[in-house]
Structure formats: C-alpha cells, structure tokens
Amino acid sequence: MTTQSCRQPLITDAKPELEFARVMGSSHGITLALVADGQNQIFSMNRHRLMALLESGFEALKNMEPGR
Numbered sequence: 001m002t003t004q005s006c007r008q009p010l011i012t013d014a015k016p017e018l019e020f021a022r023v024m025g026s027s028h029g030i031t032l033a034l035v036a037d038g039q040n041q042i043f044s045m046n047r048h049r050l051m052a053l054l055e056s057g058f059e060a061l062k063n064m065e066p067g068r
Helices: 003-007 047-063
Strands: 018-026 029-036 039-045
Touching: 029 047, 039 047
Parallel strands: none
Antiparallel strands: 018 029, 029 039
8 A cells, every 4th residue: 555545535335324234045946035124125036046145244253343
C-alpha cells in the first residue's frame, strides 16, 4: 500500500441488512429464502452450491474478527 492510496477515502456500497433467512429442501433441490430491507428474495440451488455459499460466508466472518 502506498502513501497516496492511504489518503484516498474508502467507499463501500450500502449492503442490505438481513432480517430473515430460511433454507428449505425438496426433491427438486434446495431453496434459500431471504428477507433483507423488506425485500423478499428466493434462490434455488443444489446442495454443493449452498455449501460453497455458506463456506464463503464463514470465511468472511473469520476475516472480520478482531486481531486478524
């Protein structure tokens, strides 16, 4: 990181706040239902995709821990 880049402001996009999450399984696959900022979103995926999504979320949480 250079001195110049340290002076630049960090700009991040607003992220929706998760209010509710539910995982439902059926013979056709897995459905992930989310409610964030009052908006309903539903995703259909297979078991492998759901596990990859959860793993990436856990990695992000570990990186946010104090002292890392």
